[in-house]
Amino acid sequence: MSKVLMYSTGVCPYCTRAEMLLKQRGVTEIEKVRIDIEPARREEMMTRTGRRTVPQIYIGETHVGGFDDLAALDRAGGLQPLLDAA
Template sequence: MAHVKIYSSDYCPYCHRAKALLRARGVTEWEEINVDGRPDVRQAMARLVGRTSVPQIFIDGQHIGGCDDLHALDARGGLEPLLRGQG
């Protein structure tokens, strides 16, 4: 299984939705970086991806984007191959 990293917030419904999709695709663990109350971490994330919103999702180091991007990737059939390390 691929390494998944998620920048997230406890209060973000899009973060919960993205994690639910990952679980539905068999991902049972991921590296989670919570930005709540950590402006330095959010700023570092923004420098890395050019966005300040969460979630920001990476699969094997590849920036996928946010929740909508993750769902669009899944709808195109591209998520599962990435999760299997075939991306």
């Protein structure tokens, strides 16, 4: 299963929903980068993704985007193959 990295904050409902969806798809480990605790990582996130909002989700080297992007990918049938790729 591909490595999942999620930039998030402690009070983000979309982060929680994204985590729940990933777990429903068999993800057991999510590397969480808390940009509210580590402000320097916010710059890293914005540089990598070009976005300012959380969550920002990577599956392997693929930037999926936020929760809406993740849910749309799942509905289109593209999430599981991406998770299974590694």
